[in-house]
Amino acid sequence: LGDPEYTLLDGIVAKARADGDTNWASVDSVIEHTAPIQPGNSGGPLIDENGQVVGINYAGGDLGGTGTSQFFAIGGDLALPTVEILKNGDYLSLGVNGQAVVDDSIGLAGIFVSSVDTNSPAGTLGLQPGDIIEDLEGLPMATDGTMKDYCDVLQSHAPTDKLRVDVLRFDENLSLRGEFNGRPLSPVESIVDQLPGEESTPQVAAGSAYTDYMTVTDDTGRIQVSVPTDWDDLDPTPNTADDGSFVAPELVAAPDVDGFLSTFDVPGVDIVAWDPDPTLTLADWMNGENGAMSLDSLCDPAGIEDYDDGYFTGLIGYWTGCGGTDTEIVAIASAPPDDSLVVTVLAQLLTQADFDALDHIIASFTAIAGGTTTTAPTTDAGTGYTDYVTITDDTGRLTIDVPVEWEAVTTVPATDVEGNFVAPYIAAAPDLEDLFGTYDTPGVEFMAFEPDPGLTLTDWLDMVISDTGVASSCIADDVEPYDDGVYTGLTQRWTDCAGTPTQYVIIVAEPGDGSVITVLGVQLVTPADQDALDRIIASFTAN
Structure with a gap:
């Protein structure tokens, strides 16, 4: 020893x-x-x-x-x-011994693989020492120079989950894609290799290469993609019907969105994540009113063929000579393996550099079906929280960390209408009145109840939903299992609250001995509030 x-x-x-x-x-x-x-x-x-x-x-x-x-x-x-x-084996391990690396001079960021456990998901995947994990589950790795994003992905999935991964085999300058617990690594094809038609080489000028990319997200948080920083004019608002009602998440990016949508003079991309329709095939999506039906009259059609990027499969269409110019258009209609949604991508391409950008877009985009999103709100990014304070309720039974900016705090126990004690209670926000009365302010409510043998955790969750009133103001995601290593139970995220990007997360959980029922309600207004939620989950205790 x-x-x-x-x-x-x-x-x-x-x-x-x-x-x-x-x-x-x-x-x-x-x-x-x-x-x-x-x-x-x-x-x-x-x-x-x-x-x-x-x-x-x-x-x-x-x-x-x-x-x-x-x-x-x-x-x-x-x-x-x-x-x-x-005590029961490895914890959150894929079999990778690695560290975060960043080199801004060559646009490189990721997890450098020092060694691999052969008898592990990484070994089965085909990962090798010297590889760099650039992207995991659609999330770019190590852009801040730390392991945070990598570990966050592992903590949010079960050890046996399939995890989509993009890898750079640095010494061969080879891009690979596969899945931990799924498909082994294989080379990533350029979109040019999948273009339909016998003469499918783009007939466009070389153009100036894009060297910098940025990750952008639509207003619902269900579409995320990396686009050139030059395409900085964004429209993240949802696709709507004629009466203005919500139809589907949509994200448009271009140097000039109006020019992209109305002319053939501006490159750009339009991504929509549709709910599946059992009456429509992917060919219908490609050619129907939601697809590229008008392009045949404006461009020279090269054809439509099968599409496969290693995860999404479907159809790809290719048009040239659009509007009497050299502009070319690529349209894709595809679905993930579980057919939980249909994603359409329409890219307008003026140069070879735009085709290279499309490769980057295809490699980076993620789209999540309605009812399963766990992405943070995506309005203004918000100011990151750097300092936290630990709060204890008046009974001494609850503790929790919250941002120092959430300085409006109450720690008085919850009572019934007659003033009788009900449960220990903490609420914290920048403004408690706004937290309780609007969806404009982030904050948290935390309570702990004595267990009731007549109530299941589902019953507790239903009571919280009823008490908060979120069902009448927000859109429900699926109820999912909750497990932070100490407390287990149920969690549910509610989105688009009162027509805003605000989200409300409910957690109902108990420790291993079942001695207490903990209830957390956290309102998220910006992505920075998601970081606060992570800290809250890591810090809360109840007894």
Whole structure:
């Protein structure tokens, strides 16, 4: 078990909840302290003045390259649940030993694979040391230089889930695509290789290459894609009927959206995620009123053939000489393996650089069926929360971390109409009146109830839905299982609240001993609030 001799070094806690995201790890929060950690000390205990273990040391030194040493430990509140899981095997492991890398000079970001466990999903996938995981489940990896996005994807899926992955085999400059727990890696074809017609080589000028891309999302949060930064004119509003009613999520990106939609002089892309219609085939979607039926009269049709990008399958159409110009158009109608939606993509292409951009778009876009989206709201991005405060209710039974900006707080217990105690309660928001009365303000409500043997978790969820009134104002996603490693139960996300992009997330869960029923309701107005939700989930406790 190692050397029985030990070294005791003293220090103080510099920060109780420091950022735990680095280029080689992602922990919800860590304890920053001043007791020097040496190589080989990882896994050693951090103890308080009473000799009680409060954390596990795991990192130290000049981690940020600033010339100042910092030392970190994983707190017991995070470590203990993980230890219990590790007793039964690996935890959130795909069999990859890697770290985040970013090189802005060549536009590279991803998870560099140092080694692979042959007997793992990564080994079966065909991943090799030296590969770079660029994209996982449609999410670009390591753009911030940390493992956060990679670990977040793993934490939001079961170990056996299929995960779509895009990989760069750097030494061969080869792009690969496959699925963990699914299809092995295979080379990614250029869209040009799938164009219909015998003479399917684009007859367009080379154009100036696009070097920078940005990720954009539609207003419902159900379509996400990476487009050239030059295509910075966006229309993320939904597709609507003549009476203005919602039809489907839609996202248009171009240097000039009006020019893209009304002329053949501007490149761009239009993506729509339709609910499936059992009466329509993909050929109907391609040729019908929602498809490319008008192009034959405006362009020279090259044909329509089968399409397969390794995940979405369907049909691809190709038109040239549009409007008497050299502009070419590619249209795709496709569906994922579960046929949960139909995605149509129409791209207007003036140069070879635009075709290269279309390759990037096809490789990056994700579309989620209605009722299953877990994407954060996508209005203004919001200001990221950097500081959090721990709140305890008046009974001392609830604790939770919230952004310091949510400074309007109540910790008074919930009572019935006669003033009798019902449950411990915390609410926090920038403005509590706005939280309770509108969908314009983010915030959280947190309660804990004594378990009732006559009620299931579904019953508790139904009661919360009734009490909050979300069913009359928002669109329901599917009810899904909830498991954060300590609490298990049910969660449901409600979207488009009162016709806004605001979302409301409900969690009803209990610990392993079933000693308490916890209820969380979190209102999300911007993507920054999704980060706050992640922190809330990682920090809340009830007894």
